[in-house]
Amino acid sequence: MALALNKEELSQYLVEVFPQVRDDFAIEALTEDSVIMRLLTAERHLRPGGTISGPSMFALADVSVYAMVLARVGRQALAVTTNCSMDFIRKPDGDAQMIAECRLLKLGRTLAVGDVLMFSEGSGKPVARATLTYSIPPAGSAAASF
Amino acid sequence: MALALNKEELSQYLVEVFPQVRDDFAIEALTEDSVIMRLLTAERHLRPGGTISGPSMFALADVSVYAMVLARVGRQALAVTTNCSMDFIRKPDGDAQMIAECRLLKLGRTLAVGDVLMFSEGSGKPVARATLTYSIPPAGSAAASF
Amino acid sequence: MALALNKEELSQYLVEVFPQVRDDFAIEALTEDSVIMRLLTAERHLRPGGTISGPSMFALADVSVYAMVLARVGRQALAVTTNCSMDFIRKPDGDAQMIAECRLLKLGRTLAVGDVLMFSEGSGKPVARATLTYSIPPAGSAAASF
Amino acid sequence: MALALNKEELSQYLVEVFPQVRDDFAIEALTEDSVIMRLLTAERHLRPGGTISGPSMFALADVSVYAMVLARVGRQALAVTTNCSMDFIRKPDGDAQMIAECRLLKLGRTLAVGDVLMFSEGSGKPVARATLTYSIPPAGSAAASF
Numbered sequence: 001m002a003l004a005l006n007k008e009e010l011s012q013y014l015v016e017v018f019p020q021v022r023d024d025f026a027i028e029a030l031t032e033d034s035v036i037m038r039l040l041t042a043e044r045h046l047r048p049g050g051t052i053s054g055p056s057m058f059a060l061a062d063v064s065v066y067a068m069v070l071a072r073v074g075r076q077a078l079a080v081t082t083n084c085s086m087d088f089i090r091k092p093d094g095d096a097q098m099i100a101e102c103r104l105l106k107l108g109r110t111l112a113v114g115d116v117l118m119f120s121e122g123s124g125k126p127v128a129r130a131t132l133t134y135s136i137p138p139a140g141s142a143a144a145s146f
Numbered sequence: 147m148a149l150a151l152n153k154e155e156l157s158q159y160l161v162e163v164f165p166q167v168r169d170d171f172a173i174e175a176l177t178e179d180s181v182i183m184r185l186l187t188a189e190r191h192l193r194p195g196g197t198i199s200g201p202s203m204f205a206l207a208d209v210s211v212y213a214m215v216l217a218r219v220g221r222q223a224l225a226v227t228t229n230c231s232m233d234f235i236r237k238p239d240g241d242a243q244m245i246a247e248c249r250l251l252k253l254g255r256t257l258a259v260g261d262v263l264m265f266s267e268g269s270g271k272p273v274a275r276a277t278l279t280y281s282i283p284p285a286g287s288a289a290a291s292f
Numbered sequence: 293m294a295l296a297l298n299k300e301e302l303s304q305y306l307v308e309v310f311p312q313v314r315d316d317f318a319i320e321a322l323t324e325d326s327v328i329m330r331l332l333t334a335e336r337h338l339r340p341g342g343t344i345s346g347p348s349m350f351a352l353a354d355v356s357v358y359a360m361v362l363a364r365v366g367r368q369a370l371a372v373t374t375n376c377s378m379d380f381i382r383k384p385d386g387d388a389q390m391i392a393e394c395r396l397l398k399l400g401r402t403l404a405v406g407d408v409l410m411f412s413e414g415s416g417k418p419v420a421r422a423t424l425t426y427s428i429p430p431a432g433s434a435a436a437s438f
Numbered sequence: 439m440a441l442a443l444n445k446e447e448l449s450q451y452l453v454e455v456f457p458q459v460r461d462d463f464a465i466e467a468l469t470e471d472s473v474i475m476r477l478l479t480a481e482r483h484l485r486p487g488g489t490i491s492g493p494s495m496f497a498l499a500d501v502s503v504y505a506m507v508l509a510r511v512g513r514q515a516l517a518v519t520t521n522c523s524m525d526f527i528r529k530p531d532g533d534a535q536m537i538a539e540c541r542l543l544k545l546g547r548t549l550a551v552g553d554v555l556m557f558s559e560g561s562g563k564p565v566a567r568a569t570l571t572y573s574i575p576p577a578g579s580a581a582a583s584f
Contacts, residue, residue, distance in 0.1 A: 405525050
């Protein structure tokens with residue numbers, strides 16, 4: 001149940017395998033079964049009206065569960081998303097950064113499941129929720145062959 | 147943000163509009179934005195091997211969100227499910243009753259969203275999770291015409 | 293890409309491992325990547341107002357994908373549902389039997405994905421849709437340990 | 439059941455309300471209940487290894503259903519996504535453009551549901567599937583208040 005990577009190791013590994021995260025996401029906190037991730041909101045994440053785009057919220061949820069899985073299984077860049085469900089619940093505040101709270105619900109031998117609540121920073125009402133399933137490649141394999 | 151029905155009124159109304167719940171489900175606790183529901187596990191909910199069937203878990207999640215919505219909007223029997231996502235995470239324990247913890251994420255004018263974690267009683271590890279959306283008929287209308 | 297079980301073998305195997313299907317479901321047609329399943333609608337599947345219950349529709353979708361997977365991989369009773377998403381689109385007609393059209397989208401080494409459209413017999417408008425993921429236990433293992 | 443906007447009007451309106459689509463998406467074909475949309479794959483849609491990113495596939499599915507809804511209800515820019523489920527089924531081919539085939543399953547007074555299959559151009563095997571629900575603002579209202 002221990003972390004394979006601490007917050008600093010995880011941040012560094014994410015940037016290594018997934019360079020685009022450097023400017024988009026920052027890990028705020030990490031425990032054995034949860035991570036808090038910040039979307040570093042920039043012009044490219046917005047839609048007319050100042051709201052945050054659906055694809056940006058999808059990306060935030062996806063990277064949160066990916067980071068959570070890697071924190072536990074270690075440097076396994078080839079974990080892949082197999083399923084996602086999302087509910088868009090309220091209009092996000094385009095002036096606030098978006099915060100994702102991710103819980104790891106399951107870490108099995110081949111599948112991991114995490115769910116995510118997303119908030120506009122400073123508000124307690126969820127803007128969106130998501131659940132994602134990741135397929136984890138067997139140790140030693142070249143890739144997830146789900 | 148107040149409850150339109152308290153726990154006793156809600157239990158009674160559910161039995162009235164939905165008589166099959168009497169033997170299948172019991173409300174354990176109710177707050178303004180959460181409900182805990184028990185599946186009164188019986189032979190008909192089981193699958194060979196003593197595990198609880200998928201349709202029984204679906205029914206538990208569905209009735210939990212339905213009850214939560216009615217607790218807030220009052221006697222609106224015609225609220226209908228429009229969407230459900232579920233993840234089956236662990237094998238449930240067929241010897242234990244199943245407990246659902248439902249949170250209300252959104253109660254809008256026409257849509258409500260609730261999510262549900264399900265546990266075998268006595269275990270802290272979730273067996274399944276679900277999110278459901280309900281369409282709420284406008285006050286005075288004969289039915290939800292989503 | 294060939295079927296491991298033909299329609300008669302599949303029907304017989306389903307009844308063997310899953311006796312409750314005998315009275316609830318009938319396979320209408322089977323190809324290498326599709327199955328048509330009928331819900332043999334009875335009083336126990338209905339809700340007040342004559343509509344078919346959500347759990348009955350869930351069960352129909354679930355058994356359709358399960359049957360499709362077994363038709364391809366053979367007698368692997370221990371395949372388990374890991375994820376389901378459903379949309380309830382129209383009020384079903386309680387006087388008509390419900391027909392599910394299932395397509396196999398993916399049959400991998402460990403995961404299978406099928407989607408399902410459900411119709412009230414005689415109507416061309418879908419009543420519901422669902423997508424289910426099954427975890428397939430490795431050959432020779434005692435169970436799916438997803 | 440007629441189209442409110444033809445293919446040219448729809449393309450033009452999408453660019454108007456949603457300028458970023460100009461470089462990302464192109465409508466290939468439009469009927470009363472289906473649309474075929476192309477992702478104009480560029481460097482920014484790719485992940486290391488040459489595969490198309492999850493957020494790009496989400497965006498393709500989302501814009502496909504949005505376009506389908508607008509084609510039927512007319513210039514209603516404020517329709518908003520309320521729910522999405524996606525399955526990632528195969529590794530997309532980063533060298534091929536991605537094609538989405540969207541079917542409109544339901545167009546109600548307040549909710550529309552569409553589903554989408556995504557293919558790497560030239561391949562008949564789906565790379566991903568998605569179902570999205572849109573909330574349609576009442577005629578004359580300033581916004582969808584779901």
